[in-house]
Amino acid sequence: MMTLPEEEFAEVQAEAEHVRVPSRARTVAGRFFRTRQGRLGFALLASLFLLAFLGPLASPWAVTDMDFSAFMQPPSAGHWFGTLQTGTDVYAVTLRGAQKSLLVGLLVAVLSTGVAAVAGSFAGYFLGWTDRTIMWVADLLLVLPAFLILAIMSPLFTSGRWLLFVVMLALFLWMVTSKIVRGMTRSIKEREYIKAARFMGVPSWIIIFRHVIPNLASLLIVDATLNVSAAILTETSLSYFGFGIQPPDVSLGGLIADGSKTALYAPWTFWFAAGGLIITVLSVNLVGDSLRDAFDPGAGGRA
Amino acid sequence: MSGPVLEACETEAGATGPVLDVRDLEVSFGGVRAVRGLGYHVQAGEVLGIVGESGAGKSAASLAVMGLLPRHAKVSGSVLLHGRQLLGAPEKELAAFRGRTISMVFQDPLSAMTPVYRVGDQIAEAVRVHQRVDRRRAVERAVELLDLVGIPNPSQRARAFPHEFSGGMRQRAMIAMAIANDPDVIICDEPTTALDVTIQAQVLEVLKKAQRETGAAIVLITHDLGVVAGFADRVLVMYAGREAESGSVRDVYRHSRMPYTIGLLGSVPRLDMGRRLPLTPIEGAPPRPSRLPPGCPFEPRCPMAVPACSLSEPPAVEVGPGHRAACLRAREIGQAGVTMPGILAKPEARAVPPAGPVESGAGTAGPGAVAERETGTDGPGAVVERETGTAVPGGPVPAEAVAGPGAAARSPESPRESRAVVLEVSDLVKHHPLMKGAVFRRRVGTVRAVDGIGFDLREGETLGLVGESGCGKTTALMEILELGRPERGRVAVFGRDTATLSPRERLAVRRHLQVVFQDPLASLDPRMTVHDIVAEPLLAHGHRDMGARVRRLLALVGLDAADAARYPQDFSGGQRQRVAIARALALEPRLLVLDEPVSALDVSIQAGVLNLLEDLRRRLGLSYLFVAHDLAVVRHIADRVAVMYLGRIAEIGQVEQVYASPAHPYTQALLSAVPIPDPDKERARRRILLEGDLPSPANPPSGCRFRTRCPKFAALTGALRARCAEEEPEIRPMGGDHGAACHYAEKLGVV
Ligand SMILES: Nc1ncnc2c1ncn2[C@@H]1O[C@H](COP(=O)(O)OP(=O)(O)O)[C@@H](O)[C@H]1O
Ligand code: SF4
Numbered sequence A: 001m002m003t004l005p006e007e008e009f010a011e012v013q014a015e016a017e018h019v020r021v022p023s024r025a026r027t028v029a030g031r032f033f034r035t036r037q038g039r040l041g042f043a044l045l046a047s048l049f050l051l052a053f054l055g056p057l058a059s060p061w062a063v064t065d066m067d068f069s070a071f072m073q074p075p076s077a078g079h080w081f082g083t084l085q086t087g088t089d090v091y092a093v094t095l096r097g098a099q100k101s102l103l104v105g106l107l108v109a110v111l112s113t114g115v116a117a118v119a120g121s122f123a124g125y126f127l128g129w130t131d132r133t134i135m136w137v138a139d140l141l142l143v144l145p146a147f148l149i150l151a152i153m154s155p156l157f158t159s160g161r162w163l164l165f166v167v168m169l170a171l172f173l174w175m176v177t178s179k180i181v182r183g184m185t186r187s188i189k190e191r192e193y194i195k196a197a198r199f200m201g202v203p204s205w206i207i208i209f210r211h212v213i214p215n216l217a218s219l220l221i222v223d224a225t226l227n228v229s230a231a232i233l234t235e236t237s238l239s240y241f242g243f244g245i246q247p248p249d250v251s252l253g254g255l256i257a258d259g260s261k262t263a264l265y266a267p268w269t270f271w272f273a274a275g276g277l278i279i280t281v282l283s284v285n286l287v288g289d290s291l292r293d294a295f296d297p298g299a300g301g302r303a
Numbered sequence B: 001m002s003g004p005v006l007e008a009c010e011t012e013a014g015a016t017g018p019v020l021d022v023r024d025l026e027v028s029f030g031g032v033r034a035v036r037g038l039g040y041h042v043q044a045g046e047v048l049g050i051v052g053e054s055g056a057g058k059s060a061a062s063l064a065v066m067g068l069l070p071r072h073a074k075v076s077g078s079v080l081l082h083g084r085q086l087l088g089a090p091e092k093e094l095a096a097f098r099g100r101t102i103s104m105v106f107q108d109p110l111s112a113m114t115p116v117y118r119v120g121d122q123i124a125e126a127v128r129v130h131q132r133v134d135r136r137r138a139v140e141r142a143v144e145l146l147d148l149v150g151i152p153n154p155s156q157r158a159r160a161f162p163h164e165f166s167g168g169m170r171q172r173a174m175i176a177m178a179i180a181n182d183p184d185v186i187i188c189d190e191p192t193t194a195l196d197v198t199i200q201a202q203v204l205e206v207l208k209k210a211q212r213e214t215g216a217a218i219v220l221i222t223h224d225l226g227v228v229a230g231f232a233d234r235v236l237v238m239y240a241g242r243e244a245e246s247g248s249v250r251d252v253y254r255h256s257r258m259p260y261t262i263g264l265l266g267s268v269p270r271l272d273m274g275r276r277l278p279l280t281p282i283e284g285a286p287p288r289p290s291r292l293p294p295g296c297p298f299e300p301r302c303p304m305a306v307p308a309c310s311l312s313e314p315p316a317v318e319v320g321p322g323h324r325a326a327c328l329r330a331r332e333i334g335q336a337g338v339t340m341p342g343i344l345a346k347p348e349a350r351a352v353p354p355a356g357p358v359e360s361g362a363g364t365a366g367p368g369a370v371a372e373r374e375t376g377t378d379g380p381g382a383v384v385e386r387e388t389g390t391a392v393p394g395g396p397v398p399a400e401a402v403a404g405p406g407a408a409a410r411s412p413e414s415p416r417e418s419r420a421v422v423l424e425v426s427d428l429v430k431h432h433p434l435m436k437g438a439v440f441r442r443r444v445g446t447v448r449a450v451d452g453i454g455f456d457l458r459e460g461e462t463l464g465l466v467g468e469s470g471c472g473k474t475t476a477l478m479e480i481l482e483l484g485r486p487e488r489g490r491v492a493v494f495g496r497d498t499a500t501l502s503p504r505e506r507l508a509v510r511r512h513l514q515v516v517f518q519d520p521l522a523s524l525d526p527r528m529t530v531h532d533i534v535a536e537p538l539l540a541h542g543h544r545d546m547g548a549r550v551r552r553l554l555a556l557v558g559l560d561a562a563d564a565a566r567y568p569q570d571f572s573g574g575q576r577q578r579v580a581i582a583r584a585l586a587l588e589p590r591l592l593v594l595d596e597p598v599s600a601l602d603v604s605i606q607a608g609v610l611n612l613l614e615d616l617r618r619r620l621g622l623s624y625l626f627v628a629h630d631l632a633v634v635r636h637i638a639d640r641v642a643v644m645y646l647g648r649i650a651e652i653g654q655v656e657q658v659y660a661s662p663a664h665p666y667t668q669a670l671l672s673a674v675p676i677p678d679p680d681k682e683r684a685r686r687r688i689l690l691e692g693d694l695p696s697p698a699n700p701p702s703g704c705r706f707r708t709r710c711p712k713f714a715a716l717t718g719a720l721r722a723r724c725a726e727e728e729p730e731i732r733p734m735g736g737d738h739g740a741a742c743h744y745a746e747k748l749g750v751v
């Protein structure tokens, strides 16, 4: 049996060494940052986070401080965003609220979309009793009055247990998406690349995470984007009735609810919180859109 | 756009002039020239075949003639119908021509008919648009036309909706509509591509009849060289939007002057030729219309190219009476008297030595040469010509591939009986429930997709499983690949009964049993790089350090290491199928199951993949279960063949025996229906036409399933006939391991 000449062999070898196969995450990240929209959205979201978490250090006022010499004062050198009725610094309190709202929004979105993806794809992939159980739970949660339950549970969210609130909110947001995911999984399951993986001996749960869910990426990203807004807005409306994030925590929603009463004659009590909310939702949408495009294998601009 | 050409033709178009005369036709889509200066003409009663690979511009050209291109397409040149200029004519005038003087038959009749109108009404409508007849008369005419194209119970079937027709019936109805107004030209764009061969034979017959009735000229667009050989008078070969060669069918097939034509003819597997003749694939892929080479468009793939070829595009010139070729060296090719496959292959690309059953006794290239192999090297498996699949023989083979037990016994040269059985199927049954209703789904019947089939497959052997669509081939494959307990019967892979496998044992069997699907794009996850795709089976079976192995596998199937970073969408069809094959080979399987692996590919590309498969089988000692509907492909690649009909095996045996002397009436009809790309042979053949369509597998006929279409049954009488209707025939031995499931099987040559 003949072998390759040595030098030719070395050549092939050397050429082969040069090829770097990018991982999926790297490719997606690369494509994401190649679009202007993606960069803008990411920059906006990152600066919101930086502002919310580092911004308070730049101001002499803490949330708990009350300036008894300035009640309901418009923005000034001393209080950049003005003060509230109580003499609380609006800058400090808005940033504190933004911290919670950003965390709540993103966590709820990731959690609920994640649950929807996993529940829906497992139901659609395995069918049978897995499917019946998961869909029974989903249907049950759909008929429960979410708002009422959250309102009743609101006392539990006090004294810093806002994470419980996140979990409860996520619990009521995944069902519809999971049904869509289930339907799409059933059709994706018939695709030949899934069959090929199955006949190769790839375990089912790996097939779901490697082939099914990535191919639902567009749907899931759009859903997560919407869920960020939905979570922040739901929290806002709950806050309006006093059922949202409970003191001592504050949220943008709570601030907007409070500020709306004084918005007409003291616009700073309302608009800084509302503006923060709008920019958050906008940047999340920008990021979501670009992420969806980045996941799309048909999109151009790859190496 | 017409100018002097128009006048010249109008005077010329007398009684004997061409009915349709196309000159300098140019079609471009947004600056991309899909058709570049095409010209042809047809006389009344003449059939012109236009052949070429997908993207050659065949459809774009014919749509331009019909004036059916979308608005954004730019068309120029001249199209004369009876001397009248069609290009640039007002839409109203065109509409008057369309359907009356010139009509069209499409590949997919379902999309060409309105789904919500009854078939009869649509044909009647076509009649009434151009003829002053009342509604009753038009409906009568529609029924006459349906009868003419051979639709049974025409008056009743006229009231059916298009989706209630089978593919063949729809195509007949489409032809009925096309001839409704006695046109002078019928353009058929791939009229039989979507149909099974027996149905294709029926539809071609109908088309012939329609031509006799109307005396029309026919322009037949197809990629099937066999169909043209039997049906057309003259042929035009298109390449990259231009004429490559044209002339009488006999001249073009027998005395081809253009390397592309020669290549095309050399790359088709032939029903009438034995297996060991390697195909000569054309290197590379057709150029994209947006990036044509400066000179001859075929130059990058042409083995005859000389430096002058890349300077300017050679025009089509007369090389014989009525014979034109667009090649600088056309005259030379004619003089040298070179025939088909000989010239095409570049010397270095034709390195595949045909592995005759006897000649490899020395064990030079066969899998016998295990000893010399270094184990565990990361070197590439072999150097393979890109896209040709003709590997330089004897490159180091992945060691593990052959190092299993029985590696020596796997050599195809040892007699069949002494080789191990890798797959044994007996009495396999798979029924699907037939459900009805959207809200309350209930079971209304059983689709007997696979109804008791049995065969065995031995080491180093290829078994072809053929049959028309819907006969249960894919179901049988999936049932085998499930490695579960079948509904009935037994599947044993490598001697292990799949019904008794534990999950761990099943995983171990999967390692050695891999699959390649028909549509390479659908079987590769679009979101994964080629590296991840090929590495997936390795990962699933716990391999580490995959980079080197993936590179070696890509080299083995003739792809570059650099391709690992690309996505399936970035490849051509043939290359994608190579990726799928690389993935299937990753675990060094012993048995490969291939479901129509080449039927989505163009012939020149298909030849490369077939050669690659054949080469890999020989070098790695693989066994193939090869499912296909193309009997010529199976003849080329398989050792044994099993012909399926409606969930059962009709005939099984050595390829040579079955093809040379088929014993089952169905096999005979099937083989006689496959066109051979040789005009003389093709025209001398007698076709056994089958009647009707495949019966529904939910309700197969009693006794012999084939009896509703069996020509032999039709000729039988009395008790002989009753036996067919009452007793289901078992496979009877016909000599050797050749067997046929017919009570009255008799050998008969039909190829
Ligand atoms: N409606 C269209 N818009 C843009 N490009 C088209 C359109 N139809 C065909 N093409 C392009 O024109 C070329 C020739 O296509 P086609 O005539 O369909 O080839 P064939 O019939 O030989 O397969 C291809 O590159 C194809 O992509
Ligand atoms: S002109 Fe040259 S490149 Fe083109 S087909 Fe002829 S020999 Fe080949």
Ligand code: SF4
Binding pocket: B664, B665, B666, B704, B705, B706, B707, B710, B711, B712, B713, B724, B729, B741, B742, B743, B744, B745
């Ligand atoms: S058994 Fe009878 S019906 Fe069936 S194939 Fe033979 S002759 Fe035809």
Ligand SMILES: [Mg+2]
Binding pocket: B054, B055, B058, B059, B190
């Ligand atoms: Mg076409």
